[in-house]
């Protein structure tokens with residue numbers, strides 16, 4: 001018995017190497033920013049871990065969410081040889097209670113910078129030698145956090 005596909009579309013059958021494993025918030029306002037980032041950085045194939053809060057789970061203490069995201073990153077490296085990990089947090093993220101949860105925009109950004117550095121340190125401890133880049137997504141663009 002054959003059935004008609006709901007959508008006719010040719011997906012690539014070839015396996016690939018991932019240039020990066022990207023941990024991004026599922027907030028759709030920042031999805032096009034991810035596409036632009038990938039284009040500007042020549043990221044042809046990425047493994048996208050798209051979860052509420054993005055890198056937030058990696059910045060806190062032990063939790064099922066942290067285990068889940070960490071395992072997704074490790075799996076990307078194992079299956080697709082991801083060369084680097086890209087972490088993202090963004091302004092007005094519901095996982096942090098939104099911008100209204102902060103005294104002002106600077107306080108919000110500083111908080112997210114601290115969180116990103118904690119997430120980076122955590123991954124460096126868990127996956128020795130891994131290259132991790134962290135970014136803060138704002139409504140006017142993407143900022144690398146060193």
Ligand SMILES: [Zn+2]
Pocket residue numbers: 025026027052053054090092093094095
């Ligand atoms: Zn978010």
